[in-house]
């Protein structure tokens with residue numbers, strides 16, 4: 001398969017894990033990505049209180065695959081044609097395998113994702129996570145967990161771009177999508193993952 005990786009990709013973090021950024025990786029549209037997705041509105045319980053997640057999610061992949069995170073149990077729904085196409089492209093470009101994708105839909109600037117690491121056991125010790133974004137530009141921030149001399153890293157993720165997280169990144173860094181008070185449109189993010197059984 002022909003590689004879609006542009007020649008000038010960037011290594012943005014190289015210590016305690018690797019963060020890579022590829023601008024203009026995909027020319028799919030937000031509308032096309034949303035076709036056929038099956039949405040969930042999950043809740044999380046924190047300090048004894050239950051809150052709806054501040055975004056919508058969908059979980060697609062190999063049918064029937066089970067994944068649990070933050071106490072939420074998800075069973076994968078079959079790939080849509082466009083998700084399958086992107087998965088195959090990413091597998092060829094990154095020389096790895098993905099069996100599922102978590103879709104996050106940020107309806108406006110108040111939808112967000114708090115600091116976390118993608119460090120669930122089922123992802124294995126040093127997972128490769130490929131994160132594709134469509135729609136509005138949002139600010140992706142990374143903070144080192146232990147070394148306070150390392151500054152918080154902020155990356156505006158633009159339409160069609162690809163972020164790759166790999167190596168020991170999830171051990172040493174947390175990441176989030178910050179809220180914004182600006183009036184902005186929707187963004188969809190696809191994190192392709194390989195869940196080990």
Ligand SMILES: O=C(O)CCC(=O)C(=O)O
Pocket residue numbers: 102104113118131133140157175176177189191
């Ligand atoms: O929306 C994003 O860019 C980040 C998504 C993310 O961190 C996750 O799904 O674990």
Ligand SMILES: [Fe+2]
Pocket residue numbers: 116117118175
């Ligand atoms: Fe994440």
